[in-house]
Amino acid sequence: MKKGFIIAIDGPAASGKSTTAQLLAEKLGYVYIDTGAMYRACALKAKKMGIDINDEESIRELLDDIDIRIENHNSKNRIFLDGEDVSEDIRADDISALASAISAIPAVRYKMVELQRKMGEKGGVILDGRDIGTFVFPTAEVKFFLTASPEVRAKRRWLELQQKGINKDFSEVLADLVKRDNNDSQRALAPLKKADDAIEVDTSNITIEEQTDYLYQIIRSRMEEECKSS
Numbered sequence: 001m002k003k004g005f006i007i008a009i010d011g012p013a014a015s016g017k018s019t020t021a022q023l024l025a026e027k028l029g030y031v032y033i034d035t036g037a038m039y040r041a042c043a044l045k046a047k048k049m050g051i052d053i054n055d056e057e058s059i060r061e062l063l064d065d066i067d068i069r070i071e072n073h074n075s076k077n078r079i080f081l082d083g084e085d086v087s088e089d090i091r092a093d094d095i096s097a098l099a100s101a102i103s104a105i106p107a108v109r110y111k112m113v114e115l116q117r118k119m120g121e122k123g124g125v126i127l128d129g130r131d132i133g134t135f136v137f138p139t140a141e142v143k144f145f146l147t148a149s150p151e152v153r154a155k156r157r158w159l160e161l162q163q164k165g166i167n168k169d170f171s172e173v174l175a176d177l178v179k180r181d182n183n184d185s186q187r188a189l190a191p192l193k194k195a196d197d198a199i200e201v202d203t204s205n206i207t208i209e210e211q212t213d214y215l216y217q218i219i220r221s222r223m224e225e226e227c228k229s230s
């Protein structure tokens with residue numbers, strides 16, 4: 001029996017997906033699944049093993065015994081790689097670019113998508129990523145595509161880095177972000193793309209609370225429609 005809707009939130013880096021998804025999961029009593037964290041965990045494993053991201057054969061071998069687990073604690077995800085909590089390590093700046101590169105390898109995507117489908121198939125879940133509405137769960141009940149201008153998104157990322165005590169030039173943060181979006185939207189398999197039936201929300205000039213509330217109202221009205229029709 002289904003436990004509820006499957007809700008997909010896609011969009012480019014730093015568009016506010018994960019914060020919104022976490023807040024919505026809390027409000028709805030749903031499970032949040034951060035799919036980007038899974039690609040980050042793959043990239044971290046390759047880095048730890050000293051494997052070149054372009055060495056597809058070694059990456060495929062690495063997938064044979066990789067163990068990626070997501071635990072939910074108050075709607076926040078903890079990510080475990082081969083039994084070790086790597087939730088902080090996967091947020092390192094270099095891992096962002098490595099995750100984008102490794103996510104273009106078809107074998108990596110098929111493995112991660114298989115795990116994501118297993119985690120989400122019963123419903124009652126909110127997944128955020130790049131291809132949730134187009135590829136992982138094309139029949140998700142509600143799909144959103146969050147956007148914001150590259151400058152606004154780079155500013156968010158720059159502030160995050162500052163808070164961690166990392167001083168990086170704004171122009172470098174912006175360049176990295178644009179490069180990553182290009183990689184993610186130009187790869188052959190399941191690129192970053194708005195699903196035809198996704199609701200696009202530009203978050204450039206609204207607060208996290210406003211965007212969460214807006215998405216929440218849409219989800220509630222879809223749920224009411226579903227109740228009436230069943």
Ligand code: DC
Binds near residue numbers: 036040132
């Ligand atoms: O959401 P994030 O920044 O943590 O994601 C890191 C990288 O993982 C992103 O640049 C592309 C990849 N990714 C993906 O290809 N598909 C997803 N569903 C989620 C992330």
